[in-house]
Amino acid sequence: MIEKSNQPLKKLLEDKEYFLSETAELTVTGAYSGNLKTGEGYIDDIGRNILDIPKNYNLDIHSALSFFADRKKAVELFYSCINGGSFVLDIEMKDYHGNVFWAKASGKPLHDSEHNIVGVRGVFTSIDRFVRRGNELENRAKLIQEQNDRLVHFAHIVSHNLRSHASNLQLTLDAFNDIRDKDQQTDTFFNYLSEISNNLSSTLEHLNQVVTINIEEKKVQQVNLETIFKECLFEFKEELLAIDAKVKGDFSDLSVINYVPSFLKNIFIQLISNSIKFRSRKEPLRIKVRTKVKNKRKLLVFKDNGVGIDMNKQADYIFKMFESTDASGESQGIGLFVLKNQVESLGGDVMVKSKLNKGTSFTIKF
Secondary structure, eight states: OOOHTTHHHHHHHHHHHHHHHHHHHTTTTEEEETTTOOOOOEOHHHHHHHHTOOOOOOOBBBGGGGGGGHHHHHHHHHHHHTTTOOEEEEEEEOOOOOOOEEEEEEEEEEOOOTTTTTEEEEEEEEEEEHHHHHHHHHHHHHHHHHHHHHHHHHHHHHHHHHHHHHHHHHHHHHHHHHOOOOHHHHHHHHHHHHHHHHHHHHHHHHHHHHHHHSSSOOEEEEHHHHHHHHHHHHTTHHHHHHTTTTEEOOOSSOOEEEEEEHHHHHHHHHHHHHHTOOSSSSSSEEEEEEEEETTTEEEEEEEEEESOOOOOHHHGTTTOOOOSSSTSSSSHHHHHHHHHHHHHHHHHEEEEETTTTTTEEEEEEE
16 A cells, blocks of 8 residues: 555656656756765766766866866855855856866755755756857947948048038039020030039938938937828928829827937928829829827838839839839939838838839838
């Protein structure tokens, strides 16, 4: 009867031993112990494999310390356990051949049969590939940041220096315009230089916008979406009236957000401008704007019935600088490039859906 009553306990102990063994093997976790009283040291088979220790190598507590890269640190940790403490930390260890690697190790007091502390025991596993991978990613991030800082600095210098030359060119053209002879050849030459000057000024303005995204302080504050939208619409009032455009806005689901006001204004201006520029000539322009919250994500949806975009051919060019989906070549693709960078700089995203001759839908994820 007694033997029968111990069967569940025996089964439980067997299961526990199995689970612990499988967990240790799956996670490649070795076990160790060191007895200061007897001087004995022990490392299980998994631990020996991690440290590449030969099977015939006999361990004692002193030789066990040689497997730590910082022996002094290991002694301090062991003595903390002997005094009743414990530890769990990432530490550099050495294998049998002296190769250093990172491990996560733990240690607790080892007790004898009379519950006296006689040493330390614990487990350890190699985390070397994770630590090295983390360091590699950190170094890459630093390199990318340094390169980005240099590019921003370079762009800032180019923008500043060329701006003065562009201003001088424009002043020279203004002065030349006052004294030039009104003949066809001179007019052609003057118009050509004026176009160069205007294009240079425009390019510098676009470059300055891109630089500003990276260096300006982003002051986030509470803004009313409908108020900003109406302010932007007013700037296009005459153009919208001239083409008999109809605009509808519904901000009932989301009326207020925390955002950079200038960024939000630019989003609306670029999208309205884009709709006007790429409107269909077969029907009046229709713009529908609404906000919504989906899966706790705040969204702004901007739709029009314009000429649309062939997403199979031109999807990769929508947000690229100096690239455009406009076949005429009049658009430089700066506006949407700046828009996307502003949105992403605040942790958002921009999605586009479009069909030729059906219109385009931009979804801003705040």
